[in-house]
Amino acid sequence: MEPEQLTKPQTIVVRLTEFLSGGKYAPGDQLPTEKMLMQALTVGRSSLREAIRTLEAMGIVQVRHGTGTFLMRAPEKSEILVPLAIGGERESLLRALDIRRALESHAAALAASRAREDQxxxxxxxxxxxxETYRRDGTALKEDMQFHLAIYEAANNPLFETFIEAIRGQFQLFFSGVVASSDGRGTSSFDQHRELYEAIAARDPEAARLKTLELLDHVEDDVRSFGKS
Known part of the structure; x- marks a missing residue:
């Protein structure tokens, strides 16, 4: 992707990602202050905060109010740079959904079979x-990621988290920047999350698999509606 194809907010996200990928910071490290990051990236406060919110939604950084911002995992540039033309972005995400359906439905089924009580x-x-966050704010991208990560973890195969997280990163960026807006798009699958948990807690692999596929059908609907009135 050429730099001129990036919007200003996406350009700042990419620059912040490159800054964090330089090897200077390891997971768990506290990042420089907001003022220092603004100077390092030559950006304004509101633009920097928007970029940090995007990376936080993707599980790359964590903002601890009163303490600072911490790196949670090393970011991959490939998960940040998504196609930006409407048709190209939509088609890229729809292709990725084919992979998510296969991996995430199986991970949910395994979680229903293998999860320990603590998981x-x-x-x-x-x-x-x-x-709780959704009721308060109308969106909960970061918490949604944590919910699904807990399911992958409960499948008790670390490769699920490795493979799925990279794919989900594109969707997190898409929804944080476009879909999760005041018009309510990007939230149509919210209610099904509790039903998915209940299927896993009931130790019902087939129900968990089908509920995951239902969730991803809602994601597909949201992706397809992007740019439509």
Missing amino acids: LARIRATLEAME
């Missing part, structure tokens, strides 16, 4: 955090 408790806790 079920973590899925429930992330679900409740997501529901």
Whole structure:
């Protein structure tokens, strides 16, 4: 992707990602102050905060109010640079959905079969955090990511988290920048998250698989509606 294809907010996200990918910071490290990052990236405060919110929604950084911003995992530039033309972006995400359906439905089925009680408790806790944030703010992208990460973890195969997280990063950026807006798009699948948890907690692999596919059908609807009135 050529630089001129990037919008200003996306350009700042890419620059911040490159800054964090230089090897100077490791997961768990506290990042420089807001003022120092503004100077390093030559950006304004509002633009920097928007970029940090995007990376936080993707699980790359965590903002701890009163303490600072911390790196949670090393960012991959490939998960940030998504196609920006409407048709190209939509088609890229729809192709990625084919992979997500196969991986995430199987991960949910395995979680229903393999999850320990402490892992079920973590899925429930992330679900409740997501529901609370959604009721308060009308969106809960970061909490949604944590909910699904808890399911991958409960599948007890670390490769699921490795493979799925990279793919989901494109969707997190898409929804944080475009779909999760005041018109309500990007939220049509919200209610099904509790049903997915209940299927996993009931130790019903087939129900968990089907509920995951239903969730991803809603994601597809949102992606296809992008740019439409």
